[in-house]
Amino acid sequence: MLEICIIGTGRVGSQLVRVLSHTNSVKITQIYNRTKTKLKAFESIAPTTSEISDLKSADLALIAVKDDAIAPLISSIASIFPTIAHTSGSLGLQKHGQNNAVFYPLQSFSQKEIDFNQVPLCIEADNRQTFDTIENLAKKISTQVYSVTTEQRKYLHLAAVFANNFTNQMYAMAQKICQANNLDFEILHPLIQETATKIKTTPAIEAQTGPALRQDTQTMQRHLKLLSTPEEKEIYSLLSRAIQNTHKL
Amino acid sequence: MLEICIIGTGRVGSQLVRVLSHTNSVKITQIYNRTKTKLKAFESIAPTTSEISDLKSADLALIAVKDDAIAPLISSIASIFPTIAHTSGSLGLQKHGQNNAVFYPLQSFSQKEIDFNQVPLCIEADNRQTFDTIENLAKKISTQVYSVTTEQRKYLHLAAVFANNFTNQMYAMAQKICQANNLDFEILHPLIQETATKIKTTPAIEAQTGPALRQDTQTMQRHLKLLSTPEEKEIYSLLSRAIQNTHKL
Numbered sequence: 001m002l003e004i005c006i007i008g009t010g011r012v013g014s015q016l017v018r019v020l021s022h023t024n025s026v027k028i029t030q031i032y033n034r035t036k037t038k039l040k041a042f043e044s045i046a047p048t049t050s051e052i053s054d055l056k057s058a059d060l061a062l063i064a065v066k067d068d069a070i071a072p073l074i075s076s077i078a079s080i081f082p083t084i085a086h087t088s089g090s091l092g093l094q095k096h097g098q099n100n101a102v103f104y105p106l107q108s109f110s111q112k113e114i115d116f117n118q119v120p121l122c123i124e125a126d127n128r129q130t131f132d133t134i135e136n137l138a139k140k141i142s143t144q145v146y147s148v149t150t151e152q153r154k155y156l157h158l159a160a161v162f163a164n165n166f167t168n169q170m171y172a173m174a175q176k177i178c179q180a181n182n183l184d185f186e187i188l189h190p191l192i193q194e195t196a197t198k199i200k201t202t203p204a205i206e207a208q209t210g211p212a213l214r215q216d217t218q219t220m221q222r223h224l225k226l227l228s229t230p231e232e233k234e235i236y237s238l239l240s241r242a243i244q245n246t247h248k249l
Numbered sequence: 250m251l252e253i254c255i256i257g258t259g260r261v262g263s264q265l266v267r268v269l270s271h272t273n274s275v276k277i278t279q280i281y282n283r284t285k286t287k288l289k290a291f292e293s294i295a296p297t298t299s300e301i302s303d304l305k306s307a308d309l310a311l312i313a314v315k316d317d318a319i320a321p322l323i324s325s326i327a328s329i330f331p332t333i334a335h336t337s338g339s340l341g342l343q344k345h346g347q348n349n350a351v352f353y354p355l356q357s358f359s360q361k362e363i364d365f366n367q368v369p370l371c372i373e374a375d376n377r378q379t380f381d382t383i384e385n386l387a388k389k390i391s392t393q394v395y396s397v398t399t400e401q402r403k404y405l406h407l408a409a410v411f412a413n414n415f416t417n418q419m420y421a422m423a424q425k426i427c428q429a430n431n432l433d434f435e436i437l438h439p440l441i442q443e444t445a446t447k448i449k450t451t452p453a454i455e456a457q458t459g460p461a462l463r464q465d466t467q468t469m470q471r472h473l474k475l476l477s478t479p480e481e482k483e484i485y486s487l488l489s490r491a492i493q494n495t496h497k498l
Contacts, residue, residue: 067468090460090468107440108458110447120436146436155430156437158472159423163437164444165459166488170416171444172453172495174408181404187369187395188405188412189449191356195413195420196445198359200438204421209357210414219316219339223407231491238487239415242480246421 002026002137003058005081007073009033009042011109012087013064019116019141021045026140029058055080060133062103067091074100083130089157092150093124101125101134104153105142108164116141122148122156173232180228205246212240215249251386252307254279254330255295256322258287260358261336262313268365268390270294275389278307304329309382311352316340323349332379338406341399342373350374350383353402354391357413365390371397371405422481429477454495461489464498 006017006028013033020026028046032055033039039048049055061081063070070086074096077084085101086094094100102124107114121138123145125131131147138145148156171192178185198207211219220240227233255266255277262282269275277295281304282288288297298304310330312319319335323345327333334350335343343349351373356363370387372394374380380396387394397405420441427434447456460468469489476482 067465090471106436108443108447108456110451110456114443118439120439122436144436144439146433148432148436152430152432154471155426155475156432158475159426159432159437160440161459161472161485162419162426163423163441165457165461165492166484167416167419167441167444168448168453168457169488169492169495170411170419171448172457173491174412175448175453177404177408177411181401183397183401183405183408184395185448187355187371187393187397188408190367190369190393191409192412192416192445192448194357194363195416196441198357199417199420199424199434199441202359204417204424207357207359208414208417208421210410212410212414216316222339222403223410226404226407231487231494235415235487235491236410238480238484239418242422242484243414243418245480246418 002060003029005030005032005055005058005061006064007032007061008064009038010064012105015109015114015116016062016064017042017045023140030055052076057081059083060085063087070094071096083133085134089153089160093126095126099127099130101130102153103134103138106156106160117143120144120146122146122153124148124150208243208247212243213247215244250274250276251309252276252278254281254304254307254310255313256281256310257313258282258291259313261354264358264363264365265311265313266291266294272389279304301325306330308332309334312336319343320345332382334383338402338409342375344375348376348379350379351402352383352387355405355409366392369393369395371395371402373397373399457492457496461492462496464493
């Protein structure tokens, strides 16, 4: 039985509570959030506390709080837990605990329940035994477990900004254009799904199509005229040029 | 029985041949490509020709050639066919034929076979009877049929550039970052799928997350340092600013 204390009940923390409370050979010993009212929903699952001084030792503390709160938090609980793992994509392996690890679920968590089995878990530890503990835990809840160093994880997090946040901004801009012209955004759903599905089998660079790749200057000029703000025009021009540069046109 | 002549056998044309050759109450009377060798694959399906003068009358000519070839082509066949529809997203309704229509499949076609049933078909015609003919045909091969005016279609095509080409460029940049750092791009697949799936239920603007939205300047500065070219840095900055402007931050 692996005893785990979960620190933080935001998007990541609450998903971890949910999945770990149903995982064999795992026991959630305590759930912490500094704001007492945010613990209400978790009281039926495990003992909760909003006081660091109330925390009791367990095999592992899993930390899912904001990036800038992680280092001070680890320092304040280092003497309580033999092993401490944080769940941040952008922070390095912390060295304040006895045994230190990273347990980074690379997924965009919303309120909605997610199939954790398909969430890539990127793990790292400062010694072999801790790595094995974390790896065993990770493999119990996901089929996608990757050993990723701190240096790699920085780049992975950066790549995720392009693949998720910037992609979503492209969707938002497409949606805005549709709404402004009484077009049902649903018309674009199949195209969006197909574009996302294609990368599973085709390198993105090979999957590219469209006016920029075709060097169809007339269409690009027409599109620029249709866009309503200087920022939209700038994005259109810059990304079209980037497509052409990527393809050495 | 609707008799159709298909003009052009590129990505769109060949998909139309494939689906229409299996559609009830539809007969492909001829398949045209100006390059004879490109017709080989279609000889078993219907009579083929690379000569405009060989074209025989049919109820409908479906034109799937490059945008700049469409207008001259329609002029040259206007006397042969009572109804002529083009399949371009960016061109307006042409007026050279007796009855004119647009039959625009909004999907990114690659070599791979696609489930045409899920492809949105955006249709338009210059009179009611022609519209009905085109709509009946469209509904035979797809469950997603939309009436879209020329003016709306221009914007739809523009929105598709954001939702498909620019999104794919984001994937390409993420993939490049992964490759440069020995990271399996597969780690990002679930995130990409989730981001694309989420837009079916959540407006893109509400689904946004990440350092730009959080105004996490430290992370953004770190990311900018990790990017290797001025163009990548420019894209990162511009899109981060666009996210913040979209959310009025």
